[in-house]
Amino acid sequence: MTDPQTIKENNMRNRVLYLAVALLVVATVSPAQNKISKEEWQKQISDYTTQRNNLKNQLASLTKESDGLRATLAALDNQIQSTRDETLALTGATDAARKEFERRLQDIESWVAALLPLSDQDLYVHRFEVDSMQADKDRLMKERIASAERYFERLQKIQSKIDNLRATLAHINSTEESEQQYVVRAWAKYHDCLWNISKKKQIYDNPFLWPKIWQANRNQIKDPDIIRIGEHLKIPAAGGLTTAEKNAEREYWSKRHT
Amino acid sequence: MKGMRNISLFLLLASSAALYSGCSSGPSADELAQLDQLKSEVESLKKEVAAKAVEKETLEMQVKQKRDELAAAENNQKLTRERLKSPQ
Numbered sequence: 001m002t003d004p005q006t007i008k009e010n011n012m013r014n015r016v017l018y019l020a021v022a023l024l025v026v027a028t029v030s031p032a033q034n035k036i037s038k039e040e041w042q043k044q045i046s047d048y049t050t051q052r053n054n055l056k057n058q059l060a061s062l063t064k065e066s067d068g069l070r071a072t073l074a075a076l077d078n079q080i081q082s083t084r085d086e087t088l089a090l091t092g093a094t095d096a097a098r099k100e101f102e103r104r105l106q107d108i109e110s111w112v113a114a115l116l117p118l119s120d121q122d123l124y125v126h127r128f129e130v131d132s133m134q135a136d137k138d139r140l141m142k143e144r145i146a147s148a149e150r151y152f153e154r155l156q157k158i159q160s161k162i163d164n165l166r167a168t169l170a171h172i173n174s175t176e177e178s179e180q181q182y183v184v185r186a187w188a189k190y191h192d193c194l195w196n197i198s199k200k201k202q203i204y205d206n207p208f209l210w211p212k213i214w215q216a217n218r219n220q221i222k223d224p225d226i227i228r229i230g231e232h233l234k235i236p237a238a239g240g241l242t243t244a245e246k247n248a249e250r251e252y253w254s255k256r257h258t
Numbered sequence: 259m260k261g262m263r264n265i266s267l268f269l270l271l272a273s274s275a276a277l278y279s280g281c282s283s284g285p286s287a288d289e290l291a292q293l294d295q296l297k298s299e300v301e302s303l304k305k306e307v308a309a310k311a312v313e314k315e316t317l318e319m320q321v322k323q324k325r326d327e328l329a330a331a332e333n334n335q336k337l338t339r340e341r342l343k344s345p346q
Contacts, residue, residue: 035284036284036285037283037284037285038283038284038285041284041285041289041290041293044293045292045293045296048293048296048297048299048300049296051300052296052299052300052303055300055303055304055306055307056303058307059303059306059307059310062307062310062311062313062314063310065314066310066313066314066317069314069317069318069320069321070317072321073317073320073321073324076321076324076325076327076328077324079328080324080327080328080331083328083331083332083334083335084331084334086335087331087334087335087338090335090338090339090342091338091342144342147338147341147342148334148338149333149334149335149337149338150334152337152338152341
């Protein structure tokens with residue numbers, strides 16, 4: 001019979017031994033998994049060498065093609081420049097003449113650019129400039145150098161902008177010609193008088209502009225306090241009172257106070 | 259019985275140790291380094307090839323644009339000649 005103390009010691013020793021074996025097996029298997037066989041190494045070396053050689057060939061071919069394209073680009077640049085120079089030479093213009101033409105062209109371009117953003121009212125004030133601009137542009141167009149495409153295109157753009165300005169001016173003129181009209185209605189029901197008509201939102205939205213209506217209809221309104229039902233009144237475009245309108249108003253008030 | 263178990267354990271330990279110490283027929287450390295170097299060379303070449311391909315594509319596009327520009331310049335010259343023959 002073995003005593004219990006000896007059995008306990010044996011068990012403990014066995015456990016320690018198993019643990020040591022297990023650790024050794026784990027330590028042995030783990031690095032072995034990362035290793036490759038000699039054949040596998042040889043195969044990989046061979047594959048990667050082939051890949052490297054192919055890539056080197058590809059790189060060399062791409063480099064050659066890129067160099068060729070760069071040379072083509074340079075040649076095209078030269079061709080473009082010489083074609084442009086030849087085109088300008090066709091017009092027979094000297095460098096000084098070209099510079100002068102360019103300056104005049106830029107002047108008109110700046111002039112047009114300054115008028116384009118103006119409001120209708122401001123453009124109307126500058127309406128005569130549009131004609132001068134057109135005359136300048138026509139003068140440039142007659143010069144031989146204007147035939148060069150680079151200038152010709154710019155002159156065409158200028159013409160199109162001048163046409164836009166002219167169209168706007170024509171619109172302003174037609175609006176002025178077809179000014180608004182108002183038909184007078186009964187005082188008893190609508191309280192129509194020059195003051196109230198001027199005050200209407202769709203007219204001026206400002207009663208103090210009544211002299212405008214009076215002056216525009218002076219042939220039919222002798223006394224601004226008397227307007228007749230059914231009368232067709234011309235309503236001029238809104239804006240501040242003109243000197244004539246102010247004078248007429250002053251005259252009216254002075255007559256009323258005497 | 260106990261003796262048998264100890265002998266088995268000893269054999270297991272000995273064979274594991276032998277395996278661990280490199281008795282298998284694998285490549286040497288230098289050979290493995292050579293493979294790693296080859297791999298990194300291939301990776302680097304792949305990147306260079308990709309960059310070159312992009313560069314070539316960009317150049318091709320530029321050449322196309324320049325050809326169009328040249329065609330426009332030639333056309334302008336033709337128009338200028340015609341315009342000079344019959345001024346506006």
